[in-house]
Amino acid sequence: MFKDFLNLIYPLQCAGCSSPLVQSEKAICSGCWMELKNFDLHDQSKFLYHSSIQYHYFSYRFIKNSVIQRILHQIKYNGNKTAAFVLGVELGNLIKKQHKVDEDCILVPVPTSIKKRRKRGYNQTEIIAEGISSVTNYNINNQLLVRKNSLKTQTMSTVFERWQNIENEYQLNSQLSQKSDIIIVDDVVTTGATLHHCIQSLEGQYGKLYVAAVAAV
Numbered sequence: 001m002f003k004d005f006l007n008l009i010y011p012l013q014c015a016g017c018s019s020p021l022v023q024s025e026k027a028i029c030s031g032c033w034m035e036l037k038n039f040d041l042h043d044q045s046k047f048l049y050h051s052s053i054q055y056h057y058f059s060y061r062f063i064k065n066s067v068i069q070r071i072l073h074q075i076k077y078n079g080n081k082t083a084a085f086v087l088g089v090e091l092g093n094l095i096k097k098q099h100k101v102d103e104d105c106i107l108v109p110v111p112t113s114i115k116k117r118r119k120r121g122y123n124q125t126e127i128i129a130e131g132i133s134s135v136t137n138y139n140i141n142n143q144l145l146v147r148k149n150s151l152k153t154q155t156m157s158t159v160f161e162r163w164q165n166i167e168n169e170y171q172l173n174s175q176l177s178q179k180s181d182i183i184i185v186d187d188v189v190t191t192g193a194t195l196h197h198c199i200q201s202l203e204g205q206y207g208k209l210y211v212a213a214v215a216a217v
């Protein structure tokens with residue numbers, strides 16, 4: 001039973017390939033780390049999803065049926081919080097290396113609905129933010145944005161419907177006492193619809209705005 005408990009904290013199988021981990025490996029095996037494709041910084045300009053965004057921090061390129069998709073799936077649907085935290089640490093190191101953000105900035109994880117949170121037991125973007133915070137010391141504010149519960153399941157809808165669907169699903173829950181630089185934290189950026197609507201809701205709260213995600217298409 002104790003071993004099971006440890007398994008929950010440090011899953012003993014790799015999130016990318018399910019092979020057993022050796023003691024020095026946390027959540028992701030060294031072979032899978034090597035398979036991950038770094039996001040090309042030269043592609044930054046292509047990813048201006050929103051004119052307010054100062055800079056994007058993306059660790060890896062999202063490729064279907066690859067290691068990154070399997071890892072993100074484990075994080076989202078299989079309770080692998082350790083993998084989320086470890087990838088957050090990577091992202092934090094990337095942010096530190098780029099030196100583009102001021103020190104008093106706030107991490108705002110993309111919110112999930114209360115229903116989904118209850119089902120999973122956590123919101124993966126908050127765990128990623130905790131990983132970022134562990135190396136950058138930025139504060140996390142997970143009360144600023146909330147998500148309504150009524151969202152239809154997205155897998156059933158077209159891209160256009162998804163944009164419409166997300167409209168107004170993210171709401172400002174509280175006001176900051178003063179404007180602050182904000183980094184929105186997400187697990188994966190695909191259409192940019194989520195970001196767009198989060199930014200709309202954050203209007204008036206931020207000075208400079210950044211985005212950090214584990215992966216982007």
Ligand SMILES: [Zn+2]
Nearest residue numbers: 014017029032
């Ligand atoms: Zn692996």
